[in-house]
Amino acid sequence: MPHWVNRPEGSNWGDFGPDDQLGTLNYIGPDQRRAAAAEIVEGQAFCLSLPLDLPGTLVLNPRRKPPVLAPTRLGEVPYINYPLSEVDPILRDVLSDDQVLLSTQYSTQWDSLAHVGALFDADGDGVAERVYYNGHRPGHDVMGAGAEGEHGSYARRLSVCEMAKTPIQGRGVLVDFVRHFGMDRRIVTRRDLEEVLEAQQVEIRRGDILLLRTGYAEALRDMQDAPDPERLDRTGAVLDGTDASLQDWITQSRIAAIAADNYAVENPHTDPQACCLRLPLHHHCLFKLGLPLAELWDFRDLAQALEARGRHAVFLTAPPLYLPGAIGSPVTPVATI
Incomplete structure (x- = not known):
């Protein structure tokens, strides 16, 4: 039986089964992995992780501390x-x-589907309650203090360990915003994204993991000796989470996940009067679709190699830590070309 009576408009709740915890990672199967393996031509591998003690001298989130x-x-x-x-x-x-x-989401990381939920009337009783992807609930599936033994928090469902068991391995497709737009801040709409896809002749397939190079992580690394938070805030492209057509593109493309080299993937709303979501793309991806998001990856060396070869796709291996109960996880992604 499903965990809900109502499902959010535009969501896929129940499409992968009433108890699903993987969401769009279900799009990656044996056929997708075989196709991804075909992207290996030279056998050259690239580490896509920042050192896990970065962002270091620049504070991106005061809750998250360096290791x-x-x-x-x-x-x-x-x-x-x-x-x-x-x-x-x-x-x-x-x-x-x-x-x-270690704060699991301090540096190069995955968000699990337990990372962002919403107030939504899943019960159909007219009262919005806290709920996560596919109707999973706080207090039962995502636990707070005293959750499991000595743990202060514990995701019994939707944890990163489900993503590790799968594991995450497939075709990564690099979209190089730096090459197209440069390093300045830009809010990327669906029209902008499709412009880059066409210009770089990027083919998107069902089950792909979208890799977004914005230049943010590169600037972050370069600023360690001379921190400049204001310049960092003006650096790199960010997705426009308020663009409904971009949300539709993400849904209809059947991609499995999005990994960006910036912080938060999207442009967070800072207007306290704006209704009704600070992170609308997180809401659409994590809450509605069960589509994992990753942040602060490092694409500079890979992007240069792919551009030199006129390519955009890689064989990507990027499982999170197999850590039961964890809501986020550091990751050392490896792209092989």
């Missing part, structure tokens, strides 16, 4: 450069062993 590494401990003993001869004099091993405190 803090520390040694593991046995009692009060830190296991960094630790000689096992302290335990047994005949042993010659020296061990180092660490752990990390």
Whole structure:
């Protein structure tokens, strides 16, 4: 049975089954993976991740903190450069062993479908309640404090671990906004996107993962020694989440996911009087379609290689951490051409 009576207009709730947790990742199947593998011609691989201690000197989200590494401990003993001869004099091993405190969406990352929900009357009782993709609910599927054992939060459903189990592997298609528009800030409508697709002869297929190069992550890396947050705010293209025709294009294209090199993928609304969504594209993708979004990837080297070869598609491997309950995840995407 579905988890809802009403489903949002323009959504695909229930299309992949009443209990679906994968959304548009269902578009990636064996045929799509075989087609993606055919994009490997040279066997050259590119890491698409920023170092996970970036954005570093520039604060993008005050809730999200840079990783803090520390040694593991046995009692009060830190296991960094630790000689096992302290335990047994005949042993010659020296061990180092660490752990990390990490905001899962601080740097190069995936949003899970538990990241953004909405107030929506899924029950059909006339009262809007908090709900996530396919009718999944807070308090039962996405848990808060005291959720599971010692965890302070825990997504029992819609977690990134579902994306890891799939796993995310398919045809990535690069749309190079930098090459077409330059590095300045631009709000990209459907017309703009289709203009770039035509100019760069980019073919979009069902199950593709759309890779958007805006130049934002490149500027972020370059600014570490001379931070300039105002210039960063004027850097790179962002999708116009308010463009209903762009939302329709995302739905009708049957893409599986969107990965951008910027922060938030779209242009967030900052007008407190604007109704009714601060992140309308997140609402459309994560809440309505179950279409995962990724942020702060690094496309510079890949873009240069693809442009030199007159290509746009890659074999992409980008599973999140298989971390049960996690709502977001760092990722080290690899593109092979």
